[in-house]
Structure formats: C-alpha cells, structure tokens
Amino acid sequence: MDVKSSVLERYSEGAKSQQADLCCPVDYNTELLKILPKEILERDYGCGDPSRYVRKGDTVLDLGSGGGKICYIAAQLVGDSGHVIGLDMNHDMLSLAQKYKAEMADKIGSDRVSFYYGHIQDLALDLNAADTYLKKHPIKNKGDLEKFDAWQLKQKKTQPLIADNSIDLIVSNCVLNLVDDTQKLQLINEIFRVLKPGGRVAISDIISDEFVPDEMKADPELWSGCISGVFQEKEFIQKFIDAGFYSVAYDKWDDTPWKTINDIEFRSVTLTAIKAEQTVAMDEGHTVMYKGPYTSVTDDKGYVFDRGDRTAVSNIHFNALRNSALATDFVFIAPQKNACCATAWSDTLFTVRKIKDSKIGSGNDSGGASSSCCG
Numbered sequence: 001m002d003v004k005s006s007v008l009e010r011y012s013e014g015a016k017s018q019q020a021d022l023c024c025p026v027d028y029n030t031e032l033l034k035i036l037p038k039e040i041l042e043r044d045y046g047c048g049d050p051s052r053y054v055r056k057g058d059t060v061l062d063l064g065s066g067g068g069k070i071c072y073i074a075a076q077l078v079g080d081s082g083h084v085i086g087l088d089m090n091h092d093m094l095s096l097a098q099k100y101k102a103e104m105a106d107k108i109g110s111d112r113v114s115f116y117y118g119h120i121q122d123l124a125l126d127l128n129a130a131d132t133y134l135k136k137h138p139i140k141n142k143g144d145l146e147k148f149d150a151w152q153l154k155q156k157k158t159q160p161l162i163a164d165n166s167i168d169l170i171v172s173n174c175v176l177n178l179v180d181d182t183q184k185l186q187l188i189n190e191i192f193r194v195l196k197p198g199g200r201v202a203i204s205d206i207i208s209d210e211f212v213p214d215e216m217k218a219d220p221e222l223w224s225g226c227i228s229g230v231f232q233e234k235e236f237i238q239k240f241i242d243a244g245f246y247s248v249a250y251d252k253w254d255d256t257p258w259k260t261i262n263d264i265e266f267r268s269v270t271l272t273a274i275k276a277e278q279t280v281a282m283d284e285g286h287t288v289m290y291k292g293p294y295t296s297v298t299d300d301k302g303y304v305f306d307r308g309d310r311t312a313v314s315n316i317h318f319n320a321l322r323n324s325a326l327a328t329d330f331v332f333i334a335p336q337k338n339a340c341c342a343t344a345w346s347d348t349l350f351t352v353r354k355i356k357d358s359k360i361g362s363g364n365d366s367g368g369a370s371s372s373c374c375g
C-alpha cells in the first residue's frame with residue numbers, strides 16, 4: 001500500500017474504533033473536556049494541546065480536525081463572537097465530529113463550529129464541490145483532466161474553501177507530518193495565506209532529532225503512524241521562518257521522546273509563530289526593553305535588543321513581539337498619548353529611545369506621560 005492510502009485507511013479505522021498505537025499522552029485542561037462525548041475523547045490521536053492558544057473572539061482553523069476534540073475545546077474558549085472550523089480529508093473522521101455538532105452547540109450555548117472537507121495543503125479547494133463536479137463530468141481522457149484542472153483553478157479563486165486573510169489562529173494536532181514531503185512547502189504557504197495579518201499559529205506535532213531516511217519514509221505503517229513523515233527539529237522552525245512568519249518558537253518541547261526508532265528520537269512539540277501585519281511599518285513612538293537574563297537577544301530580522309535598553313521599534317514590530325513567545329522577556333511601552341511624529345519606519349530608527357520620550361506613566365500600559373515622542 002502507498003503511504004497516502006495508508007493515511008486514509010488508518011484514520012478511517014481510527015474513527016470507528018480506538019487505535020492504541022496512535023495515542024500519545026496529552027495533558028488537556030480537564031475542565032474543558034467535561035462536556036465532550038466519550039466517543040470523541042476515545043478517538044484522540046493528538047500529541048499536544050494547541051487549544052491553549054485560543055482567545056475569546058478568535059476565528060480558529062483546526063488542520064486535520066479528526067474526531068473534533070480540539071474544535072469542541074476551542075469552541076468553549078472563543079465565546080459567542082468566535083468561530084471554529086475543523087478541516088479534514090477523511091469522511092469517517094468528519095462524520096464522527098459532525099455527529100455531536102448539535103449536542104455540543106446545546107451544551108456550549110451556540111452553534112459555533114463548522115467542519116469542512118478539504119486537504120490541509122490546499123485550503124482553497126472545496127472537496128465537496130470537486131466531488132459534485134466529478135460526478136457530472138467524470139474524467140475519461142486527458143481533455144477531461146485538463147478541464148478539471150481549469151475548473152479547480154477557477155473554483156479556488158472565486159469560491160475558496162478558506163479565504164485569504166480570514167483566520168485569527170491556526171491550530172493543528174499531530175497532522176502536518178502526514179502530508180507528503182513534496183507538498184509540505186505548499187502547506188506552510190497555505191497557512192500563511194489564510195491567516196489574517198497579525199494572525200497566530202500553534203501547531204502541536206511530532207518532530208525528529210535527525211532526518212528520517214528514505215527507507216523509513218517509504219514504510220506506510222511508520223508514515224501513517226505519525227513517525228516517518230515528521231519534520232526534523234531545526235527544519236520545522238526554518239520552514240516557517242522561510243515562509244515569512246515572525247516570532248517562530250518551540251513553546252512546548254517534550255524532553256522525553258514519544259518513540260525512539262533506529263536511534264532517531266521522535267518527540268512532541270508545539271510550534272508557535274505569527275504572520276506580521278502587512279501594512280507599512282511606522283515609527284509611532286513604540287518602545288520595548290529586553291529584561292534579560294542574557295546580554296542581548298537577536299530576532300529573525302537581525303535586530304539586536306540589548307538588555308536594559310529602551311529600544312525604538314515600529315508599530316508592527318511592537319505588536320509582533322507582544323504576541324510572541326518572548327513577550328514575558330520584554331517591557332512594552334506604548335507611544336505617549338500626544339505622540340505626533342508618525343513617520344515611515346526605517347532600520348536607522350532602531351536605536352535607544354530617550355527616557356523622556358518613553359515615559360511609562362503610573363501603571364498605564366498606553367503611555368500617559370505628557371511629553372511628545374518627537375523629543
């Protein structure tokens with residue numbers, strides 16, 4: 001059996017009965033599990049808890065939502081104003097998740113979860129629409145195939161399953177590793193496309209310490225078991241940086257490997273990242289100070305923050321740092337109320353800001369001192 005078919009088959013089985021081999025122990029917030037149906041809890045094939053990153057009001061997309069556990073946890077956290085979309089390519093998993101939709105809506109207080117049929121590496125393509133097209137226009141020759149390709153391009157552009165810049169938080173639990181290596185770059189670019197500027201990523205997945213050799217990758221059992229398709233630990237982070245993400249970090253890292261095979265350690269991690277605001281960066285008087293404990297820290301763009309320096313940053317940089325895993329290591333000083341000097345940001349402005357231009361005020365996060373940031 002090829003690895004792709006093995007993923008479909010194994011998770012169809014996993015939707016119907018609990019597969020012990022696919023389970024990896026996870027500490028969820030037990031309060032949020034209380035209202036979840038037993039059947040969904042039993043079909044848990046995650047390796048982490050990305051729902052910890054959900055905020056009230058978020059539109060959340062769960063890539064490879066399986067039985068819907070993370071979606072129903074997230075639905076309790078987004079509140080009435082938020083929405084959760086679970087996306088999966090497996091009908092049996094989608095049926096399991098959908099089975100409890102009405103019951104969960106009653107328990108949570110409103111119907112705020114949707115489940116979509118799609119591939120996580122091609123978030124624009126609505127597979128239900130593709131099935132409908134193919135029923136009407138079965139492919140019998142190369143001409144039909146070309147027409148189907150043209151239909152897909154048009155469909156994705158005019159009626160994308162997940163639109164550009166529409167999601168606040170992308171979560172995923174043990175799924176990215178199942179995507180074919182040749183489609184992993186497209187997958188990360190799709191995550192970037194659908195996130196709103198300023199949107200966040202929280203992906204729990206298995207990674208390896210060493211690169212996995214081809215003979216292990218060709219093994220359908222190892223691939224569908226979330227082992228041989230994993231990213232190597234440095235590669236995973238680098239792919240997100242290369243795609244344009246900001247503040248990419250391992251926010252959770254299991255010291256103990258989940259499995260060790262052929263001396264390669266496979267462990268669960270949670271990667272977090274941000275899609276920076278896409279507007280023009282401005283100097284509006286935002287200031288940050290690195291608190292330590294190191295002499296300095298350098299970000300992916302090469303900016304060096306020296307410990308204890310009140311450092312001028314652009315509006316975009318300020319927000320990205322504040323949403324990043326490093327946020328607790330910094331002091332954030334918003335522009336003073338009467339700041340008057342918004343100008344386009346340039347790297348030469350990345351200097352120490354005068355104390356009198358970055359007064360913190362009395363417990364006022366938004367500045368509050370009287371002098372202007374113009375100095």
Ligand SMILES: C[S@@+](CC[C@H](N)C(=O)[O-])C[C@H]1O[C@@H](n2cnc3c(N)ncnc32)[C@H](O)[C@@H]1O
Pocket residue numbers: 007011022043044045046047063064065066067068069070087088089090093118119120121172173174175178179226
């Ligand atoms: C290991 S299970 C994890 C399920 C769920 N996230 C959980 O925490 O229980 C992997 C899920 O991802 C789905 N999946 C795998 N590859 C996919 C792809 N390329 N596109 C969409 N779903 C995919 C499978 O159908 C399965 O439901």
